[in-house]
Amino acid sequence: MNMEEQHYQLLDGKAVSAQMKKEMAEEVAKIKAEGGKVPHLAAILVGHDGGSETYVASKVKTCEEIGFKSTLIRYEDDVTEAELLKKVDELNRDADVDGFIVQLPLPNHISEEKIIEAIDYRKDVDGFHPINVGRMSIGLPCFVSATPAGIVELLRRYDIPTRGKHCVVLGRSNIVGKPMATLMMQKAVPGDCTVTVCHSRSENLKEMCLSADLIIVALGVPEFLKADMVKPGAVIVDVGTTRMPSSQTKSGFKLTGDVKFSEVAPKCRYITPVPGGVGPMTIISLMRNTLLAGKKAIYSE
Numbered sequence: 001m002n003m004e005e006q007h008y009q010l011l012d013g014k015a016v017s018a019q020m021k022k023e024m025a026e027e028v029a030k031i032k033a034e035g036g037k038v039p040h041l042a043a044i045l046v047g048h049d050g051g052s053e054t055y056v057a058s059k060v061k062t063c064e065e066i067g068f069k070s071t072l073i074r075y076e077d078d079v080t081e082a083e084l085l086k087k088v089d090e091l092n093r094d095a096d097v098d099g100f101i102v103q104l105p106l107p108n109h110i111s112e113e114k115i116i117e118a119i120d121y122r123k124d125v126d127g128f129h130p131i132n133v134g135r136m137s138i139g140l141p142c143f144v145s146a147t148p149a150g151i152v153e154l155l156r157r158y159d160i161p162t163r164g165k166h167c168v169v170l171g172r173s174n175i176v177g178k179p180m181a182t183l184m185m186q187k188a189v190p191g192d193c194t195v196t197v198c199h200s201r202s203e204n205l206k207e208m209c210l211s212a213d214l215i216i217v218a219l220g221v222p223e224f225l226k227a228d229m230v231k232p233g234a235v236i237v238d239v240g241t242t243r244m245p246s247s248q249t250k251s252g253f254k255l256t257g258d259v260k261f262s263e264v265a266p267k268c269r270y271i272t273p274v275p276g277g278v279g280p281m282t283i284i285s286l287m288r289n290t291l292l293a294g295k296k297a298i299y300s301e
């Protein structure tokens, strides 16, 4: 064994999310037994993008498993922005719907910003509305977007020390990189990190990564992070889920992460697998937000 190699531990998002699912199913059963309102999640899916189809199907299935009510609303690619805005308005006013999401990406002729801003922030279980993003950045109760929330929960459940550590976030998207950086620098546990955000224009990305205790990779570039960019003993979280064609799977594709797992894993202390790491934590965090929305736990009216 190479001197730098050590025994790494997988951050098993599949197992943690199964445990969270069980906890939530018990809570919903209790709500039902007491005659309370069953949380209701609605999802809008536009078009037939393979990834979006899979994610939304998985969200609906998980709702059923937990005992939530779910509604799937589908549109073809040629739906107009006005039609979509009308549906958002309808869902905003539907008292039975506790939370809803509009699956992204949307076709080019529709402004994602406009749609997101039209969602009532009290039903924005994706945490994409500027009010939720703003509240998160100043540490107020809000819906936190599912992927960053799921990663924080995974670090919490494995008791990974983060205070004072250097966390490098690769990627600056509105739905992962930016909120992830915000959460990791928050005065909280997990949190309290010194955070560096690197992206496609960063000149010293490799040096930054080499000094990181924790690297969260959300670039969408398959196998971007190599072993020579990782400090021995680091914690690696892989958000990548690129669908690569494969002749070895029934579906005809294979999910590929942003980390070259085979060479990075032996160098680190903890690492998330793909699939089975961040993906299941993202879905379960959306469910957690739906439960909070159903209970009016964040916004009371």
Ligand code: GUN
Pocket (backbone or CB within 6 Å): 101, 102, 103, 104, 105, 126, 146, 147, 175
């Ligand atoms: N597209 C990729 N990730 C997400 C997500 O978390 N929510 C929605 N609505 N769309 C996405």
